[in-house]
Amino acid sequence: MTGRALWLAVLILSGGTCWAMQPLDDEQMGEVSGAGIGFFLGDFLYDQSTANARIIGIKDSQNNPVTIELEKLYVKGANSQRGALDIPAVVGTPLHPFTLNVVDSSPTLPAGTHALQLQTPTWTDPLNDTHKYGLWAYYQGCLYGEANCTNPDLAVAKIDGQLSVMNDQSQHLHLRHLSGGGWLALKQGIDADMLTVQARQNTVDIKNNEYVAARTNMSNLHAAARNTGTYPKPNLGEKYWCGDVCSGLLVPDVRAYNASVDAFTAKSGELMTAQQAVGEAWKTLRNGWSLAERIGDYNEYSSLCGVPTSTTYMCSGGRIGKAQGDRVSLVMVSTSLKNGETRVKGMDIGFGSTFNVASTAWSGSSNAGIRGATTTRSDYFGLDIEGFTLHGSYLNIWGDAEGLAGEISLQLYADKVIASACRNCTDLNRLVAKNVYFDINIGHGKLQPLHFSVFSDGELRFKLPAVTWANHQEFYAQVPKSNISVGNVSLSGVNVGAQAIRGLRLDYLEMRTVNLPR
Numbered sequence: 001m002t003g004r005a006l007w008l009a010v011l012i013l014s015g016g017t018c019w020a021m022q023p024l025d026d027e028q029m030g031e032v033s034g035a036g037i038g039f040f041l042g043d044f045l046y047d048q049s050t051a052n053a054r055i056i057g058i059k060d061s062q063n064n065p066v067t068i069e070l071e072k073l074y075v076k077g078a079n080s081q082r083g084a085l086d087i088p089a090v091v092g093t094p095l096h097p098f099t100l101n102v103v104d105s106s107p108t109l110p111a112g113t114h115a116l117q118l119q120t121p122t123w124t125d126p127l128n129d130t131h132k133y134g135l136w137a138y139y140q141g142c143l144y145g146e147a148n149c150t151n152p153d154l155a156v157a158k159i160d161g162q163l164s165v166m167n168d169q170s171q172h173l174h175l176r177h178l179s180g181g182g183w184l185a186l187k188q189g190i191d192a193d194m195l196t197v198q199a200r201q202n203t204v205d206i207k208n209n210e211y212v213a214a215r216t217n218m219s220n221l222h223a224a225a226r227n228t229g230t231y232p233k234p235n236l237g238e239k240y241w242c243g244d245v246c247s248g249l250l251v252p253d254v255r256a257y258n259a260s261v262d263a264f265t266a267k268s269g270e271l272m273t274a275q276q277a278v279g280e281a282w283k284t285l286r287n288g289w290s291l292a293e294r295i296g297d298y299n300e301y302s303s304l305c306g307v308p309t310s311t312t313y314m315c316s317g318g319r320i321g322k323a324q325g326d327r328v329s330l331v332m333v334s335t336s337l338k339n340g341e342t343r344v345k346g347m348d349i350g351f352g353s354t355f356n357v358a359s360t361a362w363s364g365s366s367n368a369g370i371r372g373a374t375t376t377r378s379d380y381f382g383l384d385i386e387g388f389t390l391h392g393s394y395l396n397i398w399g400d401a402e403g404l405a406g407e408i409s410l411q412l413y414a415d416k417v418i419a420s421a422c423r424n425c426t427d428l429n430r431l432v433a434k435n436v437y438f439d440i441n442i443g444h445g446k447l448q449p450l451h452f453s454v455f456s457d458g459e460l461r462f463k464l465p466a467v468t469w470a471n472h473q474e475f476y477a478q479v480p481k482s483n484i485s486v487g488n489v490s491l492s493g494v495n496v497g498a499q500a501i502r503g504l505r506l507d508y509l510e511m512r513t514v515n516l517p518r
Contacts, residue, residue, distance in 0.1 A: 036101020040092030040121070047083065048073040064358035071352040080348040082384045082418075089347045096121040096344075106396065108407060108478075109445040115398040115406075120390045126332040127343045130392045130411035134437030135326055136333035138485035141498055143415055143434040144337065152337040155330045159323060166320050170304040173297050174313045180287035182311030183301065189286045190294055197281045197291070204278055207271040214267040218260040225257040237261065344391075346414070350384035352423070380423045387415030396445065404452045407443035409480070412436075428493040435487025441480040442506065447471055448479055459513045466508035481505045 048070065055068040074083035077090065092098055103109070103117045126132045139155035142148065177186050219236060227233040234240060239258045284291045301308065306317020315321070359377035390412055397406040413436065420430040443450030443464065451463045467475050485500040 036099055038097035038099045040090075040094065040097040042090050043088040044075075045077065045086060045088050046073070046075040047086065049083070060357060062358065067356040069354045069356070071354060073351045074348070076348050078345040078348055078387050078415075082386070083348065083350055087348075090345065091347065092121040093344075096123060103396065106445070109396070109398070110400075113398050113400075113445065115396040115445070117394055117396050119394040120392065120411075122392045123344065125341070126329070126336045127341055128391055130389065130413050130437070131439060132329040132333055133343065134411070134413050134435075134439065134485065136330045137413070137435035137437060137487050138498060138500060139326075139330060139487075140435065141487050143487070152334040156327065156334055159327050159330055163320065163323050163327065166304055166323065167315070170301060170315050170320060171313065173301045173304075177287070177289075177294075177297065178311075180289075183298070183308035184311055186294055186298055187308075190291065190298060193281070193284045193286070193291045196284070197278060200274065200278045200281050204271070204274045207267070207274045211264075211267045211271045214260070214264040218257070218264045221253065221257040221260045225253045226251065237264070344389070346387040346389040348384070348386050349388055350382070352380070352382040355379045355381065380421060382418075382420045382423070384418045385414050385416070386418075387413075389413050398445075400449065402451050402453075405443075405445070405449040406452065407445055407450060408441070410438060410440040412438040412440075427490075430492070432490045433486045433488070435485075437483075437485045439483040441482050444475075444479045446478075447475050448506075455512070457515070459515060461512040462509065463511075464506055464509040476505075479505060 049072045053070040053073065055070070056065070058066040058068065060066050072083060074080070075089060076083060076085070077087035079085070080087045098121060099117070099119045101117060102114050104112075104114045106115065106117075109115055123129060136152075136155045137144075139158045140149070140152070141154065141158065144150070144152060174183075177183065180186060180189075222236045225233060225240075239261045240254050282290065282292045286294065289297070302318065304318045304320050305315035306321060308314070316324075356376055356378050358374055360374045390410070392411040393409055395406060395408050397404060399405065415434065415436075417433045417436050418427065418430055422429055448464050448467070451461075451465075453461045453463070455461065481502075482504040483500070483502045484504070485498070485502070487498055489496045489499055
């Protein structure tokens with residue numbers, strides 16, 4: 001095991017100003033009081049490579065022991081060539097430290113709440129603002145500085161292309177309905193025609209209930225009807241075919257069932273007629289466009305430009321408005337790179353591990369009771385993360401009537417994430433993700449606090465309360481969304497392009513740990 005000096009500097013904060021910086025031991029740290037403390041780590045590294053570390057006590061589903069050996073484990077500075085070079089890491093600076101203090105002015109916290117806040121180093125310049133840089137990296141699509149990726153304007157060109165397509169579509173929609181009076185007139189026509197649709201849909205609901213009741217009655221009478229011998233019992237929905245004799249038969253259950261078939265058939269016809277009327281209402285034409293087409297165009301335009309409030313072409317909201325705002329961030333990052341500015345160096349983190357597990361060979365027989373020999377199989381798994389940063393993240397925790405509550409915002413970025421199941425292979429045989437950005441937001445103090453609790457058996461529970469009708473408008477307007485993006489992914493040498501999940505929000509969550517039996 002090798003190591004380097006670890007420097008821990010603690011800043012005593014008062015009113016947001018750094019009055020002094022000095023190294024503190026444990027006893028001195030316990031005496032610190034004031035607005036909070038700040039700390040950063042300088043010139044440190046960790047490298048476990050000369051001897052394997054072993055993890056034991058784990059068993060598989062067959063109760064066989066599983067041994068995990070860590071062949072390497074490292075935390076070093078960026079450009080360490082996956083742990084090969086002893087490059088010291090730096091996390092934070094005196095001007096941008098980790099901070100631990102009490103806050104009461106956060107806009108998301110309930111009134112009168114004092115929360116303990118742990119905040120990571122935070123920068124405001126475009127290159128070190130994780131949100132701006134992560135967004136730029138996604139649009140860039142390749143790792144800046146590598147071959148064929150030295151033009152920082154690739155991201156700007158890509159979003160400009162998307163904006164051009166969306167603007168063309170929005171203008172096309174606007175011109176399509178301009179002669180009919182524009183969007184306000186279109187919405188008025190939609191609202192008027194939807195009254196007809198709703199009235200006819202109400203009729204469908206009534207007829208559907210009558211249809212269900214008639215079918216239930218028919219089914220019950222069919223079950224009660226007898227087999228007359230001469231005239232055998234028909235299938236459900238079919239009548240006893242006894243002709244004129246039926247009316248003279250002194251068999252009330254047969255006559256009742258036959259009558260229920262007629263009633264069911266009539267209700268089926270009425271339901272179909274009502275459904276057809278709804279379909280015709282959706283075809284109602286105004287200025288040559290059906291109701292369904294007009295609603296589709298209105299919704300698409302609203303998605304692109306925001307809900308229209310004027311007959312003139314205005315496109316400052318919606319997806320176009322968001323993309324225009326994103327473009328500003330991309331230009332800021334691109335300009336900084338062209339001016340020769342650089343990002344604060346991140347860390348390289350990784351490990352390699354060997355799993356020794358019992359493996360039973362298949363005997364070649366479909367009989368589950370017959371198995372082949374059991375041997376010990378050794379599998380490898382490694383993970384390397386290059387250029388990892390956690391800038392601009394925070395955790396707020398406080399107590400309320402339900403116990404410990406909190407809210408989390410994680411802004412994680414990494415130049416590369418490499419996963420491999422082979423020890424000595426190249427990246428052509430690995431999963432390689434570049435420009436990996438996680439913008440994860442969980443919990444909102446006022447509208448959806450994340451609650452932590454412990455059950456009597458020691459298991460943990462994490463819960464986000466469900467959205468209610470009373471707070472749903474505020475919830476969807478204020479609770480931040482989460483986004484995950486990867487600028488480029490390759491698997492075994494096959495490029496699968498950029499991947500993104502955007503606008504993710506948890507309406508409800510309840511998760512607990514479970515101690516599995518051994």
